[in-house]
Amino acid sequence: MSDSDPPASGVRVPWSEVHPAVREAVGEFLGGSVAEAVTQTSGFSPAAAVRLRTAGGRRAFVKAVGPEPNADSVRIYRSEAEIAAALPASVPAPRLLTSFEIEGWVTLVFEDIDGHHPAMPWRRDELDRVLGAVERMSAALTPAPIAAPPITERYAAAFHGWRDLLTDDTTGLDPWALRHLAALAELESGWAGAAAGDTLVHTDLRADNVLLTADRVYVVDWPWACVGVAWLDRACLLPSVGMQGGPPPHELLPDPDPAVTAVVAALAGYLVRQGRRPDPPGLPTVRAFQRAQGVVAVEWLKRRTGWA
Incomplete structure (x- = not known):
């Protein structure tokens, strides 16, 4: 990979711009107000992808997408929620803790994995x-x-x-x-x-x-x-x-x-x-x-x- 190669990243929605009802519902599920929200830049979806920490110390990874600017993303997230909920524990994937839809936004809450993407260029x-x-x-x-x-x-x-x-x-x-x-x-x-x-x-x-x-x-x-x-x-x-x-x-x-x-x-x-x-x-x-x-x-x- 050279400096001219395209990155695997797009335009993420900051947590502060996620629908307020979604942010409130996530906080309620996690049992406390969100004290820290760190956007994850990798991936192409025009959605929020955020590692959250509540005031009480609980962590989660949250993906949330609304109907704008790309309505297809809502359908894709619905599919992901269905698949992720059904994956057996033997699959090396983060566990889906919950998912829901509010005001046209699809939200998925996963366990937070303290990991990193492979280095680029590949080692x-x-x-x-x-x-x-x-x-x-x-x-x-x-x-x-x-x-x-x-x-x-x-x-x-x-x-x-x-x-x-x-x-x-x-x-x-x-x-x-x-x-x-x-x-x-x-x-x-x-x-x-x-x-x-x-x-x-x-x-x-x-x-x-x-x-x-x-x-x-x-x-x-x-x-x-x-x-x-x-x-x-x-x-x-x-x-x-x-x-x-x-x-x-x-x-x-x-x-x-x-x-x-x-x-x-x-x-x-x-x-x-x-x-x-x-x-x-x-x-x-x-x-x-x-x-x-x-x-x-x-x-x-x-x-x-x-x-x-």
């Missing part, structure tokens, strides 16, 4: 810890211990990037991708069968969704959880690892299985297509981050296909 020792935790998590979540949609349903519209680009303006598209666009669209079309499985997968793993403590690796932010193939989370993580100074994806997932190639094609098509779209309301940094991941994913795909 190999921390990367190995995270990859090991992902492997253990995938094994523990097979078969899926909770009800969640299949990945073919969750990502049916998203993993359509190369096929969308067949009819989009392709100005500025990577020359290799433009030359092979029809073949990439065909390769991508096989992703659903390749990604099917019986593992509960996170599907949005990045460094900003990981917390490290002295002895544990926690995976946070589960709104996109679904059921798919066990190696999917590793595959989803690797484009961001490569663009944030870590090893290239082909070194970390060398499996030559054509199913992996089909999923990599879908990931690359998604990142490239999304990176060409306008910024969503309230998320001014997410497209740059997707574009940077897309560059890494396309290089990975070039290597996997061997196409000149």
Whole structure:
């Protein structure tokens, strides 16, 4: 990761700007007035993400989002609340203490984890810890211990990037991708069968969704959880690892299985297509981050296909 790489952060809502009824309800749940509120800057959501301490010393991590500026965030937080409440204790995720909706705001209150995100650029020792935790998590979540949609349903519209680009303006598209666009669209079309499985997968793993403590690796932010193939989370993580100074994806997932190639094609098509779209309301940094991941994913795909 260089100084020019886009950060995994957006525009957070300060605790003081959260709806007063939400702040009051959080204080009541925690049993005391909030004495300290420290905003956490990582992540793209235009919401409050705050580590709180009450006057009595109780701590919690609170996420809260209102209908403005991005109404989709409300739906995403509802999904996260549902998934987080159902996750078994064996999952290395912070426990959801409560969630509620007031005045159009969705609020989630989690246990506060005194941890840190992996260093950027990636350090190999921390990367190995995270990859090991992902492997253990995938094994523990097979078969899926909770009800969640299949990945073919969750990502049916998203993993359509190369096929969308067949009819989009392709100005500025990577020359290799433009030359092979029809073949990439065909390769991508096989992703659903390749990604099917019986593992509960996170599907949005990045460094900003990981917390490290002295002895544990926690995976946070589960709104996109679904059921798919066990190696999917590793595959989803690797484009961001490569663009944030870590090893290239082909070194970390060398499996030559054509199913992996089909999923990599879908990931690359998604990142490239999304990176060409306008910024969503309230998320001014997410497209740059997707574009940077897309560059890494396309290089990975070039290597996997061997196409000149």
